[in-house]
Amino acid sequence: MDGVIVGAALVREGKLLAQQRAWPPHHAGQWELPGGRVEAGETEAFALARECQEELDVVVTVGARVGPEVPLPGGKVLRVYAAELISPGAEPRAVEHTALRWVGPDELDDIDWLPADRDLLPALHGLLA
Numbered sequence: 001m002d003g004v005i006v007g008a009a010l011v012r013e014g015k016l017l018a019q020q021r022a023w024p025p026h027h028a029g030q031w032e033l034p035g036g037r038v039e040a041g042e043t044e045a046f047a048l049a050r051e052c053q054e055e056l057d058v059v060v061t062v063g064a065r066v067g068p069e070v071p072l073p074g075g076k077v078l079r080v081y082a083a084e085l086i087s088p089g090a091e092p093r094a095v096e097h098t099a100l101r102w103v104g105p106d107e108l109d110d111i112d113w114l115p116a117d118r119d120l121l122p123a124l125h126g127l128l129a
C-alpha cells in the first residue's frame with residue numbers, strides 16, 4: 001500500500017522514546033515516534049529499522065504491531081510497531097530532530113503529541129504497563 005508511515009514504540013526500562021519535530025513550522029515543537037515513510041520495495045520492519053538508524057543513529061529490532069492503524073492527512077496511514085535497542089547501552093541521539101525524551105507512563109498523556117499519535121495513547125499505555 002502506498003502512503004504507509006511506520007512509527008517505532010521504542011521502549012527501554014519501562015519508558016518510551018519520543019522525539020520533537022523541528023519541521024514543518026506548524027508541527028515544530030510537537031512530539032512523535034521515530035519513523036517515517038515506507039519506501040518502494042521495503043518491508044515495514046525494514047523501513048522502521050532504517051528510519052531509526054537515520055534519525056537516532058541506533059540499531060533496533062522490530063517486534064509486534066501496537067495499537068490501531070491511524071489515518072493521516074493525504075490518505076496516508078500510521079502503523080506503529082514495538083521496537084527495542086539491539087544494544088541496550090547504545091544511546092539514541094537526535095540526528096534530525098530538536099530533542100529526544102524517554103517518557104514514563106505517568107508523563108505519556110501530558111506530551112504535546114502530533115494529533116494522530118493521541119489515538120495511540122491507550123495502546124502505548126498498555127505497552128508500558
Ligand SMILES: Nc1nc2c([nH]c(=O)n2[C@H]2C[C@H](O)[C@@H](COP(=O)(O)OP(=O)(O)OP(=O)(O)O)O2)c(=O)[nH]1
Pocket residue numbers: 005006007031032033034035036037038072078114115116117
Ligand atoms: N515518524 C512519524 N511520523 C508521524 C507520526 N505521527 C504522524 O502523524 N506522523 C506523520 C508526520 C508526517 O506527515 C509523516 C511522516 O513524515 P516524515 O517526514 O517523518 O517521513 P520521512 O522521514 O519518510 O520523510 P519524507 O521523505 O516523507 O519527507 O507522518 C509519528 O509518530 N512518527
